Amino acid sequence: MKFSLIVPTFGRPEEVTEFLDSLLEQNHRSFEVIISDGTPKDTLRPELQRFVGNDVYPLTIHYEEFLPVSAARNDGAKIASGEYFIFLDSDCIIPSEYLNHIEAYLQENDADIFGGPDAAHDDFTILQKAISYSMTSMLTTGGIRGKKSHVGTYHPRGFNMGMKREAFEAVNGYSTFRCGEDIELSIRLIKAGYKTALIESAHVFHKRRTSVKQFFKQVFRFGAARVNIWKLHPEELKLTHLFPLVFSLALIFSALVLPFPIIRYLAVPMLVYLLLVFLDSTLQNRSFLVGLKSIQTTVVMHFGYGWGFLKNYMHWTKHGKGMKL
Missing domain, CATH: 3.90.550.10 (Spore Coat Polysaccharide Biosynthesis Protein SpsA; Chain A)
Incomplete structure (x- = not known):
């Protein structure tokens, strides 16, 4: 066998x-x-x-x-x-x-x-x-x-x-x-x-x-688990693992500046990124609807992973151990 x-x-x-x-x-x-x-x-x-x-x-x-x-x-x-x-x-x-x-x-x-x-x-x-x-x-x-x-x-x-x-x-x-x-x-x-x-x-x-709710819960656990891995294997944390958290903060910032004409341009990079996600997914899947949905799932994925990472990091800081996953 x-x-x-x-x-x-x-x-x-x-x-x-x-x-x-x-x-x-x-x-x-x-x-x-x-x-x-x-x-x-x-x-x-x-x-x-x-x-x-x-x-x-x-x-x-x-x-x-x-x-x-x-x-x-x-x-x-x-x-x-x-x-x-x-x-x-x-x-x-x-x-x-x-x-x-x-x-x-x-x-x-x-x-x-x-x-x-x-x-x-x-x-x-x-x-x-x-x-x-x-x-x-x-x-x-x-x-x-x-x-x-x-x-x-x-x-x-x-x-x-x-x-x-x-x-x-x-x-x-x-x-x-x-x-x-x-x-x-x-x-x-x-x-x-x-x-x-x-x-x-x-x-x-x-x-x-x-x-979408189940997906959020799944990626939240992935983000939290990355902190546990980092604590056990410190050399394994890379800048790419922080991207979802950085994205989440950037998206919140972009949403806050949109109502203000003078600084609205600061949201352009985020809008360009989401447009690229839409176009790339639409072409790969040959579906306009999948492309639209991919904007939502990409935002959910980054927010879920980023929030899980941040919340478990704070749990480690306060309790000296990770959350129960």
């Missing part, structure tokens, strides 16, 4: 079944799937039984009520038999050539840790496409999230993150982080001397959240 695909789950039966359905289309045949489920009252596992015993991949379902995400991934790794562990999120749809792309890359390149980008599927809603754009565009934070090669060391993310079994075991797997645990693991692996690689062809279709 070459690849073990390990997925933490917590409810959301429709997206989990869609994820497992997509894996039935894989052209690669040397892989297993391990679902590590923490759904209360064990309501998800019965709905997944139809996938047990399928002809494409062996499926193992590990269950423990209210299992945290890091523990779920670690428990899945203990069960796994593969040479490589690949950690994925349950709200992803996996293209049929995904594992073939990974195997082809590993045959030609030396990599201990690897990951791929995320993208929006043609069938996604306008909101999902807009969120995908905001989370992956080079105009937002996409340059540090792994859509394309960029300056600096690449850190694979938990929605699409693979590694050699021996590397995972050498650093004792995931920590107790409840958010940002994937980045923290990547940092420890790189510090231990393991080589990381971005496999651009090994993308997944990432659904993410299904409402």
Whole structure:
């Protein structure tokens, strides 16, 4: 068994079944799937039984009520038999050539840790496409999230993150982080001397959240988690991580000066930036509506991440520890 695909789950039966359905289309045949489920009252596992015993991949379902995400991934790794562990999120749809792309890359390149980008599927809603754009565009934070090669060391993310079994075991797997645990693991692996690689062809279709409110909560936690990572690994805080907070302050400032004709011009840079977001998203998605929605999701993303970062920083300053995420 070459690849073990390990997925933490917590409810959301429709997206989990869609994820497992997509894996039935894989052209690669040397892989297993391990679902590590923490759904209360064990309501998800019965709905997944139809996938047990399928002809494409062996499926193992590990269950423990209210299992945290890091523990779920670690428990899945203990069960796994593969040479490589690949950690994925349950709200992803996996293209049929995904594992073939990974195997082809590993045959030609030396990599201990690897990951791929995320993208929006043609069938996604306008909101999902807009969120995908905001989370992956080079105009937002996409340059540090792994859509394309960029300056600096690449850190694979938990929605699409693979590694050699021996590397995972050498650093004792995931920590107790409840958010940002994937980045923290990547940092420890790189510090231990393991080589990381971005496999651009090994993308997944990432659904993410299904409402603006849920999206805000998600990116708020991402921003707060970045402070926890910074406190544990001080060298890992970059200027790019402060961009959402700076953007939020600049947007507030721009809104305040707009009513005053004499200084209204100070809001021009922000208006130009949002116009660029609109035009770029419209062209990429071939949709005027997605372009408009991308303005909203980009603002929400920056505000959520920036506020989460600032609030957790203040919590650290006052209490000497991070917020509970």
